Amino acid sequence: MHIPNGLLDPKASAGMAFAAAAVLGYCIAKVRQALVAAVPESILAGAGNIAVNITQSSKKMVSSIAENHLMKMAAIGSLVFSAQMFNFPVASGTSGHLLGGILAAVALGPFSGTIVIAIVLAVQSMFFGDGGIMALGANMLNMAVVGTFISYYIYYVLKQRFGFNIGIAVASLFSVLLASAACAIEIGLFGTVDLYNVISAMTLIHARIGIAEALLTILALNFLSSIDLGLEGKLE
Numbered sequence: 001m002h003i004p005n006g007l008l009d010p011k012a013s014a015g016m017a018f019a020a021a022a023v024l025g026y027c028i029a030k031v032r033q034a035l036v037a038a039v040p041e042s043i044l045a046g047a048g049n050i051a052v053n054i055t056q057s058s059k060k061m062v063s064s065i066a067e068n069h070l071m072k073m074a075a076i077g078s079l080v081f082s083a084q085m086f087n088f089p090v091a092s093g094t095s096g097h098l099l100g101g102i103l104a105a106v107a108l109g110p111f112s113g114t115i116v117i118a119i120v121l122a123v124q125s126m127f128f129g130d131g132g133i134m135a136l137g138a139n140m141l142n143m144a145v146v147g148t149f150i151s152y153y154i155y156y157v158l159k160q161r162f163g164f165n166i167g168i169a170v171a172s173l174f175s176v177l178l179a180s181a182a183c184a185i186e187i188g189l190f191g192t193v194d195l196y197n198v199i200s201a202m203t204l205i206h207a208r209i210g211i212a213e214a215l216l217t218i219l220a221l222n223f224l225s226s227i228d229l230g231l232e233g234k235l236e
Contacts, residue, residue, distance in 0.1 A: 001097070001183040001202065002124070003139055005132030012190035017137020023145045024118055027111040034111070035066050069112065076107050077116045079220070084120060085130075098209065099179060101148030102155055102172045103217045107224055110152040118144040138186055147179030168221060169214040176210035177203070 008016075080100035100120075105113030118140050124130035131139045151171050159167030184202040188195025 001099075001139075001142060001180045001206070002121075002131030003135040003142075003183060003187065005134045007132075007187055007191045007193070008135055008138055009190040010134070012186070013134055013138055016141045016186070020118070020137045020140040020145055023149060024115065024140070027114045027149070030111040031069075031109075031115065034109075035069065069108075073108055073112055073116050076104050076113075077120055080104055080116065081120045081123065083216075084124065085128075098213050098216065099143055099147050099172075099176050100213075100217075101143060101151055101175045101179070102168060102213075103220055105148050105152035106155060106168065106221055110149055113152065114144050114149040117148045138183075142179045142182045142186070146182045147175045151175035151178060165218050165222075168218050172214040172217040173210040176206050176213050180206035 080103065083098040083100050086097060099117075101113065101117055103113075104116045107113065108116065121131065121139050121143060122136065125133050125136050125139070151174055154174055155167045155171030157167075158170050162170075180202045181199070184199040185195070187193050187198045191198075
């Protein structure tokens, strides 16, 4: 579902880039806030009454938590990057592939997960030509915002009622379908391809990809949970 250069109206691309940047900015702020808030009050209290000691202890604790979380983000990002490198041509220069948005969001929390997917998309576009640089904002809006950030809350709601695996399966399927639908609508409305044709092409192949995504995400998250890599200590 990577959109190449030249397929979208420049003004629409700029608007979608602004929207994606706003969400990513919010996610970065929330992760930063969560890392600072992760320092236990008991640690700060035990640092002594001198303000300098408290500040130094706080910085060390935040640094340790941040380093651990960034390592998890890098590990999940590498996994998602590898999965997304297998592309299936769809139509008009677009492509279909596994997304990994729910994997990243559940393993790391929705804010960190969204950031990871955005970074993966940026690297793919800049260094591998997978999705146009001019369309990067649109691709981030589709896959990082719709396919990761928004779709995470489908999982969150379903998990409460139907359990972990059902929540993962349904959210993973819908993350792919929603991201591909957003991509198709953008191309149809702001591009040069007929809306009906692009939606038909994108929906058919991504329905199959979504099923594969659901199965693989369940397996991956259960494995990560068993080795305590992804699910423990995520930032909500």
